[in-house]
Amino acid sequence: MSGKKLTINDLGEFGFIARFSRCFTRNLPGGVLGIGDDCAVLPWKGDLKLLVTTDLLVDGVHFLSEKISPQDLGYKALAVNLSDIAAMGGRPRWAFLSIAIPPGTRIDWLDDFFRGWRQLEKKTGVRLLGGDTTRSKAGFVVNVAVLGEVRAKNLKLRSTARPGDVVTVTGTLGDSEGGLRLILRESENGRPGPEEKFLLRRHYRPHPHLEEGQFLSSQPGVRAMIDVSDGIDSDLRRIIERSGCGIEVYLEKLPVSPALEKCCAKYGWNLEEVAAAGGEDYCLLLTVAPEKFPELAGKFYRRFKRQLAAIGRVTDRKNQLIYLRHQKPVTPGKTGFDHFK
Numbered sequence: 001m002s003g004k005k006l007t008i009n010d011l012g013e014f015g016f017i018a019r020f021s022r023c024f025t026r027n028l029p030g031g032v033l034g035i036g037d038d039c040a041v042l043p044w045k046g047d048l049k050l051l052v053t054t055d056l057l058v059d060g061v062h063f064l065s066e067k068i069s070p071q072d073l074g075y076k077a078l079a080v081n082l083s084d085i086a087a088m089g090g091r092p093r094w095a096f097l098s099i100a101i102p103p104g105t106r107i108d109w110l111d112d113f114f115r116g117w118r119q120l121e122k123k124t125g126v127r128l129l130g131g132d133t134t135r136s137k138a139g140f141v142v143n144v145a146v147l148g149e150v151r152a153k154n155l156k157l158r159s160t161a162r163p164g165d166v167v168t169v170t171g172t173l174g175d176s177e178g179g180l181r182l183i184l185r186e187s188e189n190g191r192p193g194p195e196e197k198f199l200l201r202r203h204y205r206p207h208p209h210l211e212e213g214q215f216l217s218s219q220p221g222v223r224a225m226i227d228v229s230d231g232i233d234s235d236l237r238r239i240i241e242r243s244g245c246g247i248e249v250y251l252e253k254l255p256v257s258p259a260l261e262k263c264c265a266k267y268g269w270n271l272e273e274v275a276a277a278g279g280e281d282y283c284l285l286l287t288v289a290p291e292k293f294p295e296l297a298g299k300f301y302r303r304f305k306r307q308l309a310a311i312g313r314v315t316d317r318k319n320q321l322i323y324l325r326h327q328k329p330v331t332p333g334k335t336g337f338d339h340f341k
């Protein structure tokens, strides 16, 4: 690198956080958890902890304003933040919304944005308390912050996985990536069939797994938890890094929807790649003590009528994410979505 100035492209998102977070995580007061998990954690009242998360959505990077409806954008901007509260086992309480709006934006666009937001607000009980509004010269920018709460004993972190734990997910993987691929090839598509509609909906209206997170965090044996925002390839690496462990993933066990299977066959997508590296599913990814897993999976099924699929195992091989297909190691062709590269 001699003579060449580093740019943000060289660092990538992981490198950026590693470089600049160091001085902000040292010497925090007792009971405060700063940068490094899905939410910051602060002391709150009684046996409750306060959770704080924020997410930035930029037109052209995280969404395409000419493709997504304003209702879906309003819904999704809140959903992605609620998913981080879910990952800690928490309950969302308050939200703040800051939005940069291009001049000439129609008021009915904004009405629809807030209609979408309100639909999810009503379902989850979160209340909007404030934010900021400004003019934008380059597309919409939406920043949401959500505050939530969790009982201290139910708080789940990324840093508590242990070798031998079962790795599992609360939903199907790759649906949102499938939806995104359909959006990007839209000009070539005819009218969307039921499978296409399913994947598009999963992309535009992600369901934050709040009930699942609250249920799982109260169960014995649940150790580390994170939400699937960038794809399990990236999100498993976050658990590995924070827990100082390794993980092996069984590719043939990744849960995929029938709609995704059909679209992969129809459009020639690699199903394993879409499931392992596709982002924005917003289900939960967790590790569970092996002796507790069968009972937990049974309870989860009775409550949510979905399988808790065991997709891998935590190992003591530090920093190693290994993919196996029927017990044989394989190298995936693509890693998760990195925001700066």
Ligand SMILES: [Mg+2]
Pocket: 038, 083, 084, 087, 226, 227, 228, 229
């Ligand atoms: Mg997250």
